[in-house]
Amino acid sequence: MKQWGKQIKIPAVYMRGGTSKGIFFLKEDLPSDPSKRDKLLLRVMGSPDPYGQQIDGMGAATSSTSKVVIISKSNRPGCDVDYLFGQVAIGQPLIDWSGNCGNLTAAVGPFAIDHGLVDAPKDGVATVHIWQENIGKEIIAHVPMKDGEVQELGDFVLDGVAFPASEIKLEFLDPGGEGGVLPTGNPIDILHVPGIGEVEATLINAGNPSVFISASSMGLTGTELQQDINGNPDLLARLEWIRAHGAVAMGVADDIEYAMAKRQHTPKIAFLAEPASYTASSGKVVRREEIDLLARILSMGKLHHAMTGTGAVAMAAAAAIPGTIVSNILGRAVSEIRIGHPSGIVRVGAAVERHHHSWMVKKVVMSRSARRLMEGFVLVPNIID
Structure with missing residues (x-):
């Protein structure tokens, strides 16, 4: 210097x-x-x-x-x-x-x-x-x-x-984190969140640790844009509270306070829903038949304007594993998905394998620029x- x-x-x-x-x-x-x-x-x-x-x-x-x-x-x-x-x-x-x-x-x-x-x-x-x-x-x-x-x-x-x-094509090799792709071993866990109640969540560690919940569990549709979420401090606080409890449940934070104060980047939390038509932030209409699911992901306490790359990796992995929030919304486990996010559509694919009683993600592929x-x-x- x-x-x-x-x-x-x-x-x-x-x-x-x-x-x-x-x-x-x-x-x-x-x-x-x-x-x-x-x-x-x-x-x-x-x-x-x-x-x-x-x-x-x-x-x-x-x-x-x-x-x-x-x-x-x-x-x-x-x-x-x-x-x-x-x-x-x-x-x-x-x-x-x-x-x-x-x-x-x-x-x-x-x-x-x-x-x-x-x-x-x-x-x-x-x-x-x-x-x-x-x-x-x-x-x-x-x-x-x-x-x-x-x-x-x-x-x-x-x-x-x-x-x-x-x-630029990217291949994320063996993106599952320490403790396995499903840290608890379950495709869906019940989080007991004080002030909110029981929340069904998929806790997955692929690309980055992530907490996936259904949009309906929060009274949402999955078609929301940034202004719908980021202008609602009570909703943001509830989502952050769930995220912190998910962090502890999946073993990446020792306690809620640490997750909220020192581990704000991960895990990410996202809410998902079945496909529906909506108008993206650009004004472009995303048609129901163009996507496989709706997803909205938060980053550092705010709704992301599009889709985080590692969020897409984790969603593709969850889509390929039966019984997760993602594959349940899709109706079956699939190897490739089209995610409808606030700015449009992202396509991503995952290859997974079953090993005894656990899942291994071999590779996730997507394109960026x-x-x-x-x-x-x-x-x-x-x-x-």
Whole structure:
């Protein structure tokens, strides 16, 4: 890192990956001490901001844009790069490193190629083997190349992103987390949530830990958009309360207080329903026959504007396992689903196998896109000495 006036200057790339944006760094350009690193990254993003806007930083005051990524060349056999993701809280001095961002995963391969961490063909498709450090899993990105550069522009349309780009195919290998895909061993558990009652939930750990409930259990239809949910603080509080109880039940948090204060990024909570026609946030009509189920997922306490990548991974895994909230809505277990989310439709497929009394998710596949938005340096006050 170089001194520049009264600020320090850190090499960085601002990238869109899927329906998210984040600041990408090489690990070597950041402090090696985790506490100093986090302090610096919070300042980069403009957190904590009591006004909730991140005006004095690179964040854009939403869970989809308050994100950081750290990339390094991997020493792990068979992997090209290590990828660490941090979800930066907006109003708190917190970076949650507990899970992956499936959307930003799409930008990891292009970043690695651009920085010479991976050998890539001049034309065709570069295969990048990514070690996702947060969850300890391998992801394979298939990145299109043209004339020796990542082909960023194309005609692949991703609902939730205004402009088309080039398609990047992602394979999430063995995405089930520690303790198995179904941590409790049950496709559906009953959560006893004080003040709410008994809530049926599928607790699944694939891509990221997730808590799935039916929309009807909360008096919802599954066609809601951001303004319908995020303007209802009582509903948000109830969903967060359920999420925290799900975190404890699936063993990723020791107690409710920890889940709510320190583990806000994961597990995610989503509510699902049978297909119905609705108008997406873009104004486009999504027809009932175009989708297999409705899903709305929350991130950092707010309804996501589209669908988290890891949420789609977990839903595809749950769809392939009989008896879950997802497969029950579908009417049967299936290997591929079309999810209707607030911005449109996402398609994702999963391959699962039954081993004795447990399920194994072999692979989940989906397509995203990515693009560099700005490259150069971020400038922050020198607060790490």
